[in-house]
Amino acid sequence: MKIKAAVTHGQGQDFRFEEVELAAPKANEVLVKIVATGVCHTDAVARDEAIAPLPAVLGHEGSGIVEEVGEGVTRFAKGDHVVLSFAHCGHCDNCLTGHPTVCETFNDLNFGGTNDDYTHRLSKDGHSLSTFFGQSSFGTFAIAHERNIVKVDKDVDLALLGPLGCGIQTGAGTVLNRIKPEFGSTIAIYGAGAVGLSAIMAAKIVGCKTIIAIDVHDSRLELAKELGATHTFNGSKVDVVKEIKELTNGGTKYAVDTTGVPPVVRQCLQALRPLGVAAIVGVTPEMNIDVHNDLMAEGKTMMGVIEGDSVPNVFIPELVDYYKAGQFPFDKLVKFYDFEDINEAFEDSKNGVTIKPILKIAK
Template sequence: MSSNSGSRDITAAVVRGKEQPFVIEQARLRGPQDDEVLVKIVATGLCHTDLIVRDQYYPVPLPAVLGHEGAGIVEAVGPNVRELKAGDHVVLTYGQCGHCNPCRGGHGAYCRDFFALNFGGDDGHGHTAITDAQGQPLHDHFFAQSSFATFALAREINAIKVPDDAPLELLGPLGCGIQTGAGAVLNSLQVRSGSSFASYGAGAVGLSAVMAAKVAGATTIIAIDVVPSRLQLAMELGATHVVNSRETDVIEAVRAITGGGADFALESTGRPEVLSAGIEALGGLGMMGVVGAPKLGTTASFDVNNLLLGGRSIRGIVEGDSVPQVFIPQLVTLYQQGRFPFDRLVKFYPLEQINQAAEDSTRGITLKPILRIAA
């Protein structure tokens, strides 16, 4: 499994230490084996998860090549690849084993080996595919791709073919952040036509949820944030109401707007106090989805009787509960129809400016950075 057959020189952004900046380095990547595909990366989205791993909120071993919203063109395939071929345009998404009960049931985001396959730093068997300029291994297989690089290896199951006429450099975030927000609304919560929906957080995930709620036919769509420019954009993307939580009591505002409480809500900030307030502002039989990822061990509190007597529920959601082979092409079609304009969230950076992109994302200047990688 560690053969260097078909290996090539690559350029990659490497994290070498906790809370340290990305370093652009020369490295070497082995060729594809088994059901793997080698992808020439055109562009990769920068996601909050990349940054919390850089800062070691999650215990991914370092040094590592991160990146998990890659989009590119298949360069070569392993001997057991069945459908993809060189030249195909693909979006890379999360890893899954494909054969445990959740995977077989169409819930690959809840794969029994999800953490090992996406955060383990190797192929699940202790092998890495990338070595640095000194020949030392770099941890990789991040979300089964490690796409902060000019080339990446993925498995056929997480390389999703998209139409050749779609703008490939734009599509990488559909593999994680955008599909998380949209999928939470359309797949997990199953927001209904005519219902009310509240998005706690108007970053890239929260605004993707706002756009999806509009697609779903929700008639009251509330965006909650502290950044006025984000709230303005939310109105342009489909929100019917906005709440600045620095200026207004969120629970009172959501109850007033919805006439008693939201039917559906999504928490994408990772802040436990925001989650608690969102649960309190649910209506009877309301459902709160949780996608914001804080540090491991973070707890939140809520009134148990408020949950019990109102028939309310809280749902943890990973990757928008999507079947990527189905859902990502659906999002591409919605975008091409003008019904899901996620390009409004994006700003492009060259790979060499990855640290600036990370800073702009952290400061809220850029909603969704995308790193252009191919010349």
């Protein structure tokens, strides 16, 4: 079938709208009419650093309506409302023990440019286009394996839900699924973007007593307070480690870094109390740490977390329930854009004008 897609032809190039060919779903695959899709930093990295083969149709926070199911699909039917999430094999040890975010073939399936069977569904003039995250949601339709599709309630605005498939579940899941802070504990969240603010909302849900947000934009820190932060620090104006240690009488028990900025990562370690735990979710370049003083000497733990260590078919419906109950108002992070304004949305995301852009695709 012919679909409209925003195609990335070369590294760092703007998206170009083109008519491309989308093949029919194969066994265990689902054809989804994309209603909307979030804009994530990982899409920008794929465009600008070519971490996936190009040309490609990017996009990996899609939400839409099931249009057709392939042979063997039993969990979905035409008309279902769904969110698309990351691809995983479903049968390696990590997938089978509830950790699909560290699937043994995660990189191949999400960044390798093909579908689950290592073939292509997208093409242009007879030439293959790469798929991204097993979905490629920057198009009017997408095909995904049933494993990375999540059915959601029809009484919630479907256009809002796409970011639950990646950025939102990354922040919230890191808190709720991985570090699991105790009621009344202290936590610092470094970076008040979509991922960080989701972590703040999750920390409030579990009852953290002290929730500290750190950013360099005062407007984002104000929103952090609205969403549950008890204290905020502008990292460009104060000594963050000193302020946190004074506030918490020695440091926080938990920390989440969403920035990937090496000096900030070190701050999050240094502002922990002894036996504290830091989860790193930002894409961080090579950096140096003082293992003795920053970690070992005080028994601290530093861990990496992908996609919030989530099982999407379990966790995303839970987030929707929290949203419906008024406990997870992630709609406050969002600004909607027309699909045709995709390049503007990416620019606004880069410049911090918009925390979480969502492209509305279906008219």
